[in-house]
Amino acid sequence: NFMLTQPHSVSESPGKTVTISCTRSSGSIASNYVQWYQQRPGSSPITVIYEDKQRPSGVPDRFSGSIDSSSNSASLTISGLKTEDEADYYCQSYDSSNVVFGGGTKLTVL
Amino acid sequence: EVQVVDSGGDLVQPGGSLRLSCVASGFSFSSFWMQWVRQAPGKGLVWVSRINHDGTTTDYADSVRGRFTISRDNAKNTVSLQMNSLRVDDTAVYYCARDVSLDNWGQGTLVTVSS
Numbered sequence: 001n002f003m004l005t006q007p008h009s010v011s012e013s014p015g016k017t018v019t020i021s022c023t024r025s026s027g028s029i030a031s032n033y034v035q036w037y038q039q040r041p042g043s044s045p046i047t048v049i050y051e052d053k054q055r056p057s058g059v060p061d062r063f064s065g066s067i068d069s070s071s072n073s074a075s076l077t078i079s080g081l082k083t084e085d086e087a088d089y090y091c092q093s094y095d096s097s098n099v100v101f102g103g104g105t106k107l108t109v110l
Numbered sequence: 111e112v113q114v115v116d117s118g119g120d121l122v123q124p125g126g127s128l129r130l131s132c133v134a135s136g137f138s139f140s141s142f143w144m145q146w147v148r149q150a151p152g153k154g155l156v157w158v159s160r161i162n163h164d165g166t167t168t169d170y171a172d173s174v175r176g177r178f179t180i181s182r183d184n185a186k187n188t189v190s191l192q193m194n195s196l197r198v199d200d201t202a203v204y205y206c207a208r209d210v211s212l213d214n215w216g217q218g219t220l221v222t223v224s225s
Contacts, residue, residue: 099160
């Protein structure tokens with residue numbers, strides 16, 4: 001089984017851009033799609049990126065996703081940060097018999 | 111509107127059993143994988159189990175394999191998680207979610223395993 005590793009926390013100021021990484025431990029990051037979820041305290045997760053870089057309807061275009069095969073990682077970038085973006089963010093991927101979440105990154109907008 | 115509503119959480123003693131249910135609406139239920147994910151208090155998301163569209167394929171996390179069983183009833187738009195031999199470390203909010211990409215989540219149901 002592979003693992004997905006995220007930074008424990010990141011912080012940035014309103015209006016700035018932040019990038020959260022998600023590194024796959026074994027197997028290619030490109031072999032299975034990566035999803036990203038936002039979870040605010042006391043709420044269920046919501047999808048902000050699916051299939052590496054697709055954005056669900058209703059998610060602002062300030063949110064973008066990408067993968068980098070050279071570093072075997074995926075990234076979530078949030079531009080024009082707003083205080084409402086403060087939340088936990090999780091990456092997720094899968095293989096033929098397993099689904100894996102990253103440990104989560106706490107984003108603080110201060 | 112796509113909706114996923116999970117229920118069945120309760121307080122149960124170690125070694126006990128519990129059955130969670132998830133009712134879906136607003137989409138063609140029989141066309142989608144369904145999954146269960148849990149979150150222990152103050153911790154991250156952990157995948158539990160998944161089932162394919164017609165119930166012929168099921169997968170489990172190592173921590174629950176042999177104790178939990180996922181099933182579905184496409185006539186009732188329902189997916190269930192039968193949890194046996196519950197342990198204290200199974201305490202968590204359990205979420206039902208749609209599809210391989212987990213694109214729609216339930217509100218969560220709390221399972222507390224304690225004596």
